[in-house]
Amino acid sequence: MSTVIPFYSRSSLHVDIYDRLHASQEDVAFYQRCARDVGHRVLELGVGTGRVAIPLATAGLDVTGVDGSEAMLSLAKQKARIIPKEVRARLHLRQGDIASLRVRGEFDLAFAAFRVFMSLLTPESQRRALQAVHRRLRPGGLAVGPPKCEIR
Ligand SMILES: C[S@@+](CC[C@H](N)C(=O)[O-])C[C@H]1O[C@@H](n2cnc3c(N)ncnc32)[C@H](O)[C@@H]1O
Numbered sequence: 001m002s003t004v005i006p007f008y009s010r011s012s013l014h015v016d017i018y019d020r021l022h023a024s025q026e027d028v029a030f031y032q033r034c035a036r037d038v039g040h041r042v043l044e045l046g047v048g049t050g051r052v053a054i055p056l057a058t059a060g061l062d063v064t065g066v067d068g069s070e071a072m073l074s075l076a077k078q079k080a081r082i083i084p085k086e087v088r089a090r091l092h093l094r095q096g097d098i099a100s101l102r103v104r105g106e107f108d109l110a111f112a113a114f115r116v117f118m119s120l121l122t123p124e125s126q127r128r129a130l131q132a133v134h135r136r137l138r139p140g141g142l143a144v145g146p147p148k149c150e151i152r
Helices: 013-021 028-038 053-058 070-080 123-136
Strands: 041-045 062-067 091-095 107-111 137-144
Touching (some): 028 053, 028 107, 028 137, 041 123, 053 062, 053 070, 053 091, 062 070, 070 091, 107 123, 123 137
Parallel strands (some): 041 062, 041 107, 062 091, 107 137
């Protein structure tokens, strides 16, 4: 099942203005530091418009980003078209529900930045998302939530 929360659907004004409302890069350095400690293969749950994923790929990390919203993902893909080819090759954008995560590969770091996890409204969906992350992380890999900083 692919989740499209109305708030992030194609007709949502929120999607159109998302990057203008939430331009902060304050949390990017945090995820970059986490990856430096554990490895470069990164899984981002709820990648959205690529606000975090694109800078991480630019910094040399290999980022797989999953999101349920086609509208948010298409903004990420638009932005990815204008980044250097070698950076684009490190960015893998997938549509899917993080509560029934289907991605291939093994990751060193997994994270959900900025209000993603709170969209999982039942303990069951939260548990399934965390179990899926656990399956995809290498032994000793790291799963982190958002750091304490303001994203506006
Ligand atoms: C507030 S945005 C955050 C986007 C990005 N992580 C950032 O920091 O800018 C929340 C994102 O989570 C996605 N999302 C929420 N629930 C989801 C689910 N169950 N499966 C996949 N994506 C989901 C939404 O589509 C949206 O793109």
